[in-house]
Amino acid sequence: MHSALLPAAVTRPSHGPEAHPANAADISTPSFAALGLIPELLRAVADQGYEEPTPIQVKAIPPILQRRDVMGCAQTGTGKTAGFALPILQLLAPQANTSLSPARHPVRTLIITPTRELAVQVEESVRTYGTHLALRSAVVYGGVDIDPQMKQLHAGVEILVATPGRLLDHLHQKSVNLSRVEILVLDEGDRMLDMGFLPDIKRILAVLPPRRQNLLFSATFPDEVRRLAKELLHLPVTIDVAPRNAPADLVSHQVYPVPALRKRALLVHLARSRDMRQVLVFVRMKRDANRLARQLVQDGVAATAIHSDRTQAERMQALEDFKQGKVPVLVATDIAARGLDIEELPFVVNYELPHTPEDYVHRIGRTGRAGLPGEAISLVSPDEMKYLEDIERMLKRKLPRASAPELARETRPGHRPKGGRHERPAERPQARPHAAPRPAAPAFDYTKPYEPAPSSAPARPEHARPGHRRPERPTAALLGGRPAKHEPHK
Ligand code: AMP
Numbered sequence: 001m002h003s004a005l006l007p008a009a010v011t012r013p014s015h016g017p018e019a020h021p022a023n024a025a026d027i028s029t030p031s032f033a034a035l036g037l038i039p040e041l042l043r044a045v046a047d048q049g050y051e052e053p054t055p056i057q058v059k060a061i062p063p064i065l066q067r068r069d070v071m072g073c074a075q076t077g078t079g080k081t082a083g084f085a086l087p088i089l090q091l092l093a094p095q096a097n098t099s100l101s102p103a104r105h106p107v108r109t110l111i112i113t114p115t116r117e118l119a120v121q122v123e124e125s126v127r128t129y130g131t132h133l134a135l136r137s138a139v140v141y142g143g144v145d146i147d148p149q150m151k152q153l154h155a156g157v158e159i160l161v162a163t164p165g166r167l168l169d170h171l172h173q174k175s176v177n178l179s180r181v182e183i184l185v186l187d188e189g190d191r192m193l194d195m196g197f198l199p200d201i202k203r204i205l206a207v208l209p210p211r212r213q214n215l216l217f218s219a220t221f222p223d224e225v226r227r228l229a230k231e232l233l234h235l236p237v238t239i240d241v242a243p244r245n246a247p248a249d250l251v252s253h254q255v256y257p258v259p260a261l262r263k264r265a266l267l268v269h270l271a272r273s274r275d276m277r278q279v280l281v282f283v284r285m286k287r288d289a290n291r292l293a294r295q296l297v298q299d300g301v302a303a304t305a306i307h308s309d310r311t312q313a314e315r316m317q318a319l320e321d322f323k324q325g326k327v328p329v330l331v332a333t334d335i336a337a338r339g340l341d342i343e344e345l346p347f348v349v350n351y352e353l354p355h356t357p358e359d360y361v362h363r364i365g366r367t368g369r370a371g372l373p374g375e376a377i378s379l380v381s382p383d384e385m386k387y388l389e390d391i392e393r394m395l396k397r398k399l400p401r402a403s404a405p406e407l408a409r410e411t412r413p414g415h416r417p418k419g420g421r422h423e424r425p426a427e428r429p430q431a432r433p434h435a436a437p438r439p440a441a442p443a444f445d446y447t448k449p450y451e452p453a454p455s456s457a458p459a460r461p462e463h464a465r466p467g468h469r470r471p472e473r474p475t476a477a478l479l480g481g482r483p484a485k486h487e488p489h490k
Contacts, residue, residue, distance in 0.1 A: 029053065032086075035061045038093060040132035041086050048128065054079030056241040061087045063237040067213050071229050073240040073358060075219040080187075080241075081125040084111075084215055088183055089130045091213075092158055096134040105136055105156025106180035110208070112201065114192040116141035116163055122187060123161040135159060140176075142166040150175040164192070164200035171207060181208050186232070189218035189225050194286070194335045198224070205232070220334045221356045222284070240358060251364055253376045253399040255388065260381035263351060264292070267379065268299045270349070271329060278322070279347040281331045282363050284354065292351065293331045303329035307336040334359050337366070350378040353387040357394035 029052045032045050053061065056074045063070055064087035074080045088109050097104050111126075113119045123139035130137065137159040140149045146169060153160075153176045160167075160176070170176040184205075186192065192201065214232050218225050229236070258266050271279065283289050286307035296303035304318040304327045315336075321327040334354060348367045354360050367374025378399070380388050392398050 029055075030058060032057075036065055037061070037086060038090055040093065041090060041129060043132050044129045045082070045086070047131070050082075054083070054241075056080050056083040056239065057086070059239040059241070060084060063239075064088065064213075064215065065090060067091070069213060069233040069236040070215045071233055071236040071238045072215065072217040073219065073221060073238075074217060075362075078241050080217055081122055082129060084185055084217070085122070085126050085129050088159070088185070089126070089133055089135060091183065092135055093133055095158065098134045102154060102156035105158055107157060107160045107176065107178055108180055109159045109183040109185070110167075110178060110181050110204075111159065111161040111185040111187060112164055112167065112192070112204065113161065113187045114163065114195050114197060115188075116143065118188060119161045119163050123159075126159050126161065130159075137161065140166050140170060142169070146170070146173070146175075164197045164204060168200055168203060171204070178204075178207050179209060181212055183213045183215070184208060184232075185215045185217070186228075187217050189216050189228060190220045190222060190335055193222075193224045193228065194333075198228070201228075220354075220359050220362065222334075223355065251367055251374050251376055253364070253378070254402045255378045255380050255399045256402050257385075258379050258381060260383070263379045263381065264295060264299070267349065267351060268296065268301055270377065271296075271301050274347070276347050277325060277328050278345055279329050279349055280337065280345055280363075280366055281329055281349045281351050282337070282354070283331060283333060284352045286333050286336070288352070289331045289333050289336070293329070296329055296331070301329055302327045303331060305331040307333050334362065337363070346374055348374065348376045350376070350380075353378060353380055353384045353391070355387055357387075357391040360391045361394075 032042055032050070032053055035053060035058065037045075056072065056078045060070060060072055060080075060083035064084060070084075072080065072083070074083070092108055095108065099105070111119075111122055113122055119139050119141050123137055126137045136155075136157040138149070138152045138157040139161040140153070141163040142165050146166070149166075149170070150173070153170065162170075167176070171178070186201070192198075214234070214236075216225075216229055216232060216236075221229075256266060267281065270276065281292070281303075283292055289305040289307045293303040293305035304321055306315050306318045318327070318330065322330040331351075345367045348364055350360070350363060354363065364374075364376040367376060378388070388399070
């Protein structure tokens with residue numbers, strides 16, 4: 001499945017002035033008409049001012065129109081919703097009718113999303129794109145009165161967008177009949193599973209007709225999503241639209257081969273010796289994010305974690321602390337990091353390699369932005385070498401290894417750049433201090449637990465130190481993404 005997921009197109013990230021998906025198209029992009037869309041839909045996209053389809057739309061619309069199952073690797077912000085909504089509307093168009101009879105409006109398409117915010121957004125898009133077609137849609141989600149939803153469902157809708165918990169409530173109350181569903185969409189599959197919705201999804205799948213078209217969209221493909229895809233999809237067409245990769249020449253990659261048990265010591269060492277003031281550290285599992293952040297704090301490195309188990313308030317606080325430079329290390333899982341819109345982050349550390357190379361691209365896309373250099377550092381244990389090979393195959397190059405002696409040359413425990421931290425240049429250095437040759441230093445043995453050198457500066461917030469001047473260089477701007485989306489609403 002790996003090779004089938006190699007990025008086939010590159011789109012813009014979901015922020016900034018160049019985020020508009022229309023900009024992502026190049027001169028060879030086919031028009032919406034060339035994708036075979038019917039006039040009613042062409043009018044709708046023209047109403048929206050869309051000039052060209054985005055890469056995911058180019059790739060998703062034709063196979064969906066051919067009633068193929070699709071596995072789409074794409075983030076929100078790529079134009080994904082129109083990528084599935086437009087062809088679905090076209091497939092349902094022959095059944096469009098204005099009859100008042102509910103029997104003429106059975107649910108033919110079910111779209112399941114993990115959060116109510118996404119559900120609302122998707123249903124709005126369906127309505128917008130279907131504005132010239134006599135098809136009905138509705139959205140149901142938890143946390144609100146169920147009665148108005150029941151009334152709407154009783155009247156009949158062709159396209160139902162739902163969060164899993166509330167959909168099950170409706171099934172229990174028999175306010176919805178899913179026996180005529182022809183198309184199922186699972187949107188943000190990774191987040192759905194991360195939020196523990198798998199049992200709910202299985203219950204829902206059990207009441208759907210077995211013969212149907214299935215579309216699964218997910219920004220990342222951890223093992224659980226792959227397992228679900230295998231169960232759900234029949235000979236799927238795989239579509240991958242990677243987020244914008246950071247310009248290769250602005251991101252330097254480094255791989256530290258290191259036994260798993262020594263990773264923490266190495267991370268602590270790197271954080272200190274490389275003067276990492278803002279580093280996003282990736283782990284694979286949410287339980288490990290918390291644990292690592294806790295352990296780093298014990299090691300004297302101020303760290304916090306974000307993952308989907310934390311409350312909204314906790315996540316916002318963690319982000320804010322990181323953004324303000326109060327906490328230099330933010331430990332995140334791939335999924336939790338997705339909602340963050342981060343600009344200009346100097347370091348990304350892969351404490352654990354992702355199991356799919358595309359996730360590596362997503363991760364390093366968080367550094368090397370805004371024309372500023374960034375570093376992607378991977379701590380790779382022997383059992384992760386196979387994932388490193390996958391990444392290198394995808395990037396079509398071998399990533400430079402940093403060996404222990406090289407590490408020792410570049411860093412000294414407790415070493416500070418000339419002039420000390422307090423006098424660090426106000427702007428991000430043009431010549432990166434860590435890229436410049438460093439004087440030789442005593443070898444650092446990262447096979448031993450880290451022991452702070454007597455001269456090590458304590459890793460505490462910069463601003464906590466007397467006389468400290470906050471660096472004027474732009475810190476990572478965490479614009480927050482759409483964090484509320486992370487919360488389940490059942
Ligand atoms: P999505 O990834 O589906 O959340 O879409 C992100 C944004 O892109 C939405 O605001 C859409 O209205 C917009 N969009 C989708 N397709 C296009 C397109 N072909 N051209 C311009 N904007 C688009």
